[in-house]
Amino acid sequence: QAQLAESGGGLVQPGGSLRLSCVASGITFRNYVMAWYRQAPGKQRELVATINIGDNTNYADSVKGRFTISRDNAKNTVYLQMNSLKPEDMGVYYCNADYTLAPLHYWGQGTQVTVSS
Numbered sequence: 001q002a003q004l005a006e007s008g009g010g011l012v013q014p015g016g017s018l019r020l021s022c023v024a025s026g027i028t029f030r031n032y033v034m035a036w037y038r039q040a041p042g043k044q045r046e047l048v049a050t051i052n053i054g055d056n057t058n059y060a061d062s063v064k065g066r067f068t069i070s071r072d073n074a075k076n077t078v079y080l081q082m083n084s085l086k087p088e089d090m091g092v093y094y095c096n097a098d099y100t101l102a103p104l105h106y107w108g109q110g111t112q113v114t115v116s117s
Contacts, residue, residue, distance in 0.1 A: 002026040002106045004095045009111030012085055016091030016115070020080040022108055026078075032097040034071055034078040040091035048093070049080060053100060064087070085115045095113070 008020040008021065009062040033052045044092040049069035057069050077110045078095060095108035 002097070004097060004106055006093065006095050006108045006111040009093060009113045011114045011116065013117050014086060014115055016077070016085050017081070017083045018085065018113060020082065020093055020095075020111060020113075022080075024076045024078075024095075024097060024106075027097060027099075027106065029071075029076040029097075030073045031032035033100060033101055034069075034079075035079045035096040035098065036069060036089040037094045037096055038089075038095070039110075040088075043091075045094065051078065069095045084112075087115045089113065090115050 003025045004022055006020060006022045010017060012018050019067045030053060032048060035050040036048040037045050038048050040051045047060060048063055049055045049067055049070050071078045090113060092110040092112050094110045097106040
């Protein structure tokens with residue numbers, strides 16, 4: 001059974017940093033495009049960053065230059081390093097796994113990020 005488990009969220013002051021982790025189990029991790037999404041209260045879930053099986057990355061314009069997505073296939077883990085956090089970065093951050101060879105998608109339960117002084 002596929003599972004994605006996020007961790008690393010919390011409360012941080014504006015300008016601070018957090019590192020999110022997502023550990024996958026039950027899947028062949030290296031065959032999945034991994035992504036981070038976020039959802040702020042009252043807003044739709046939005047794509048933050050993706051990393052494909054070749055380690056190519058893409059970012060939402062709002063986080064370019066501040067966030068870095070990376071993956072460690074040996075640990076079945078994807079990370080999101082978030083620097084220079086802003087209040088508008090607040091929300092629940094979700095990990096997503098998208099299988100490259102078939103329409104299979106998995107979501108984690110999310111981790112809350114709060115940016116406030």
